[in-house]
Amino acid sequence: MLETKDLILNKAKFSDWKDMYANVWRHPETARYMMWSITTSESDAKARILKTIEFQKSHDTYLVYEKEGGTSIGFAGVEKVEPFVYQEAGICLGPDYVGKGFGTQILACLMQYCKEMFDAKEFIYSSRDENLASRKLAESFGFTVFSVIPETDCKDGHPYHMLRYRREL
16 A cells, blocks of 8 residues: 555555546547547446556556545556556546646656655656647656657547656656
């Protein structure tokens, strides 16, 4: 479990399906810059939470919960790229939770976690060029672009550039 001022990052439980469906997975605007498609039914959300639980057993990924009330509002994680280099493995918040400083808290928490737990020396952050909020978050932490990769969205086929940022820890 990881903790910030307002949030807790923890492994998913089956009962989280309802909040994740209501707050995150069913919203097209949330999936817009992600590699996944929306979930369109409660039964699909129940199946998705089971897949999430299984995935989290072998990956350093978490659901994001509000401390006050315990509502699940997103997900985040990290992964090792090479010795002493880690990257975020996605940071996602439901539309009602964007613009409240939660992304800042999550990114700071993930970087601190990698530094303390794995002695990480560098952290990598990725953002689509069209995701202005994500780009601003990276820049606010002093990340600098080191790679621009042309990509094609697997959901709708539109082209974009993936910006890869890095920062020493």
